Amino acid sequence: MNEGRMMYTESIRGYPYMPKHKLAEELGVSVSTVGNRMKGIQSEIDGGRYNEYAIIDDGNIVLINTLVMLDYMKYHKRLSNKNLRKYVPEFRPEELIKIMGWNDRIVVVDDGKVDTA
Numbered sequence: 001m002n003e004g005r006m007m008y009t010e011s012i013r014g015y016p017y018m019p020k021h022k023l024a025e026e027l028g029v030s031v032s033t034v035g036n037r038m039k040g041i042q043s044e045i046d047g048g049r050y051n052e053y054a055i056i057d058d059g060n061i062v063l064i065n066t067l068v069m070l071d072y073m074k075y076h077k078r079l080s081n082k083n084l085r086k087y088v089p090e091f092r093p094e095e096l097i098k099i100m101g102w103n104d105r106i107v108v109v110d111d112g113k114v115d116t117a
Contacts, residue, residue: 005108005109005110006108006109006110007107007108007109015066016065016066016067017056017063017064017065017066018063018064018066019061019062019063019064020034020035020038020062020064023064023066023069026066027069027073034064034069037069037072037073037076038055038062038064040072040076040079040080041054041055041064041068041069041072042055044072044079049079049091050065050068050072050091053065054068055068067093067096067097068091068093070096071091071093071096075088
């Protein structure tokens, strides 16, 4: 093994689930806007766009998936229009993750020089 070489995986993550008030703060919208979007997300869960984990509701604890919220905010007007709905792309959380910079990468440190793959 090369004495001066080290490899590791760096993981960059955000907050995949947030309560309404925190999500409102992060997105710069009101808590009531988040609540209204949650109703729409629930409708899309029922319709199959998002899975059952899009919203975690345990009574007093309600957490919303950040990626789902961003997708719904982007497309909610089109999703509510039956003529435009068919042109809405499938939910692709991996694309949002890439855009947001939430990812893993291999980092190689070779004699003090850092290289990322």
